Amino acid sequence: MFVGVSAICFDFGSASPIRALPISERLLLTGLIFAGTGSLIAISPLGRRSGAHLNPVVTLAFWTQRKVHWHDLLGYLVSQFAGAIAGTLAAHALWRNQAVSVSDGLTTPAAGVPDVLAVAVEAGMTACLLLAIFFMTSHHRTARFTPLLLWLLITVLVWQLAPVTGTSMNPARSLGPALIARNLGRYWIYVLGPLLGAATAAALFSLARHTEVLTTKLFHDPRYHSTMGTSLPTGRHHPRSGPAPTRAL
Structure with a gap:
């Protein structure tokens, strides 16, 4: 959020x-920076440990696939919202007037865009995002490339659809600026839209009967133990130590 809001200010x-x-x-430049930051976090040591969800609906979507325990879900939600608020506040403190001039990165529908359409657009973008994550993390060979695909996908969505809704797809991303800018009037769009998108993605993914999400980590690295459900090896395997440890829920 700090880098993303800074990019909007710039x-x-x-x-x-x-x-x-x-x-x-x-x-296009904003999308590249915003999405690229998330992808870099995913391949960082911290991201490799946590899964770098950064988005409450991503964690919620994995929960629908029985890959996240409820107490992990609650912990991640609190962390994601707290991080979004802290990052936005830091950007506001650094850029001050520049941040105010862009309402601290506030997402809001463009003038003339009905609320129903804004919800539908946010739901559609979120569904695309989650389906991409589901299918990428359903195969051993593609799981590690998830951050690259998301970088490209989110960049295109921001480039083409930000003029419509601001391209949030993330209730935490929208809450931080809404709180700092004291503009919560249409925040509900960025909660309802992504939730509907998550439900849609889960329903569509269930139609692929022989496909199953293998890991909750957007970038799977066998050097790091998974904090949540995975069917991929999560530790260094040694011939004398038995199978690599996993934690399937």
Whole structure:
């Protein structure tokens, strides 16, 4: 959130050095930075341990696949919302007037966009995001490439659809700016939309009867023990130590 809001300040703030560029190009740059930061976190040591969900609906979606215990779900939700608020507050403190000029990265539907349409767009984008995660983490060979696909997917969604809803797909991402900017009036869109998207993704994924999510980690690394459910090896295997440990729920 700190890097993402900073990118919004740089690209769209009142003193932005690239204000002369077309909005489309600035949106593309913002998407690359915002999504790229999440992907880098996923392959970092911290991300390899936690799974780097960063998004409550991602953890909730894995929970629907019986890969997350309820107490892990609660812990992750608290952490995700707290992190989003802290990151936004840090960006606000650093950029001050620039942050205020972009409402601290607030996501809100564009003028003339009905709330129902905004909810539908957020639901559709979230469903696409989660289906990509589900299918990528359903195969041994593709699990490690999940951050790369998400970087490209989220970048395109921001580039093309941010003018409609702000492209949130994440209740925590929208809550931080809404609280700091004191603008919670339409925050419900960014809760309802992603939740509907998560339900849709889970329902569609269930139609793939012979496909199962293998891991909750967006980047699977056998050097790090998984904190949640996985069917992939999660520790270094030694011939004398028996099978690599796993934790399946």
